[in-house]
Amino acid sequence: MTPPTAIRAELTWVDGALRPGIEVGIDADGRIGSVKATDSPPTHERIALFPGFVNAHSHAFQRALRGRGERFERPDEDFWSWREAMYELVQEMDRDSLKRIATQAFSEMRRSGMTTVGEFHYLHHDRECDWGFDEVMLEAAAEVGIRIVLLQAYYVTGGIGDPLGPAQKRFDGQNPEAYWSNMDRLQSLVDGRRQRLGVVAHSIRAVPPDQLALLHEESRRRELVFHMHVEEQPAEIKACKEAYGMTPTALLLDRLDLDNRFTAVHDTHTDPSEMSRYLKCGARVCICPLTEANLGDGLADVPGIISDGGRICLGSDSNARISMLEEMRLLEYGQRLQQQRRGRCRDSEGRIDRVLLDMATINGADSLGIHAGRIEVGREADLVLVDLDAPTLVGCDGDSIAPAMILGASEECIVSTMVGGVV
Numbered sequence: 001m002t003p004p005t006a007i008r009a010e011l012t013w014v015d016g017a018l019r020p021g022i023e024v025g026i027d028a029d030g031r032i033g034s035v036k037a038t039d040s041p042p043t044h045e046r047i048a049l050f051p052g053f054v055n056a057h058s059h060a061f062q063r064a065l066r067g068r069g070e071r072f073e074r075p076d077e078d079f080w081s082w083r084e085a086m087y088e089l090v091q092e093m094d095r096d097s098l099k100r101i102a103t104q105a106f107s108e109m110r111r112s113g114m115t116t117v118g119e120f121h122y123l124h125h126d127r128e129c130d131w132g133f134d135e136v137m138l139e140a141a142a143e144v145g146i147r148i149v150l151l152q153a154y155y156v157t158g159g160i161g162d163p164l165g166p167a168q169k170r171f172d173g174q175n176p177e178a179y180w181s182n183m184d185r186l187q188s189l190v191d192g193r194r195q196r197l198g199v200v201a202h203s204i205r206a207v208p209p210d211q212l213a214l215l216h217e218e219s220r221r222r223e224l225v226f227h228m229h230v231e232e233q234p235a236e237i238k239a240c241k242e243a244y245g246m247t248p249t250a251l252l253l254d255r256l257d258l259d260n261r262f263t264a265v266h267d268t269h270t271d272p273s274e275m276s277r278y279l280k281c282g283a284r285v286c287i288c289p290l291t292e293a294n295l296g297d298g299l300a301d302v303p304g305i306i307s308d309g310g311r312i313c314l315g316s317d318s319n320a321r322i323s324m325l326e327e328m329r330l331l332e333y334g335q336r337l338q339q340q341r342r343g344r345c346r347d348s349e350g351r352i353d354r355v356l357l358d359m360a361t362i363n364g365a366d367s368l369g370i371h372a373g374r375i376e377v378g379r380e381a382d383l384v385l386v387d388l389d390a391p392t393l394v395g396c397d398g399d400s401i402a403p404a405m406i407l408g409a410s411e412e413c414i415v416s417t418m419v420g421g422v423v
């Protein structure tokens with residue numbers, strides 16, 4: 001469908017509030033050309049217009065695990081027993097099944113208001129080391145019309161100092177030369193309007209520090225964002241201390257020139273003083289509340305990160321459930337339950353809707369290095385349309401609409417999404 005030239009929704013999310021009488025002009029190139037006050041009647045009655053949600057961390061193939069591994073033979077099942085189920089799934093994949101699963105996951109993302117996915121991709125190889133699964137992700141995203149930042153993961157050890165296990169062969173990053181030459185190949189395949197690349201070191205378990213430093217240095221030279229799983233599990237911290245005499249975060253601070261292109265995913269068990277030092281570099285944190293709950297990981301110190309000025313973004317990670325509204329809700333509610341206090345993600349005016357929506361939009365866009373996440377001139381026209389007459393929003397008006405959507409609504413209130421102005 002060709003982009004509409006202008007949208008006048010009943011309410012538009014601009015500068016952290018829903019405002020009436022706003023016209024958003026969309027240019028032919030799919031970017032926002034104007035945002036201005038208007039007296040003209042709405043083109044979209046009973047619709048609230050928000051920036052599209054940005055899913056900063058996904059492993060699309062894990063959508064196939066939904067409901068699997070949820071029967072518990074032993075009382076002590078945790079992340080590590082889940083990982084065994086994931087490795088079983090990895091053995092079954094071929095191009096067709098991966099394409100089908102990724103398309104399903106990306107479609108669900110759009111239906112839940114997500115217009116961009118940061119696909120943290122480590123399942124690379126179909127046969128031998130052919131990198132054959134990489135373009136499958138780009139193809140699936142193009143089919144669904146979701147914007148994608150393909151975060152290409154480097155993964156070379158099965159644990160600190162261990163070779164890759166048989167189940168991990170399909171993740172093999174081989175060596176830096178092979179990794180970067182594949183990145184050059186992918187760069188020639190991406191559709192520049194909606195697709196970009198980013199760099200990933202899977203985790204401290206999967207990448208030795210010397211190679212991590214080289215990978216990060218090259219990503220900075222190429223001006224690409226860099227993502228890494230960090231301190232999701234206490235066992236990872238313990239193993240890192242035993243091997244290198246420091247935590248993963250301390251190692252990052254010691255060995256890398258961290259900046260705002262760096263995003264640590266999880267930071268569930270990060271030491272508060274190391275977290276403060278990490279955030280001072282401008283680096284970011286991605287939290288995945290639904291997956292962390294599903295895996296029994298624990299709760300990150302979200303109020304601590306916010307009070308240190310940290311920028312948190314959100315990800316659907318294992319895709320056990322795909323809902324940005326629920327990610328926001330659980331982020332706040334997890335903290336309420338743990339601390340027996342309310343308003344844990346509040347700003348200086350006591351508002352949580354603004355803070356949580358920033359996490360779900362602009363913070364994710366910045367983490368992925370895309371110019372989206374806000375209804376502002378020059379940004380991508382990536383938008384989500386919300387039905388103000390949805391049953392779960394009935395009776396809400398004014399300042400209660402955004403908190404009601406975050407805390408009380410679900411995907412049924414989302415009418416449609418636009419990516420680059422295209423419905």
Ligand SMILES: [Zn+2]
Binds near residue numbers: 057120318
């Ligand atoms: Zn992950």
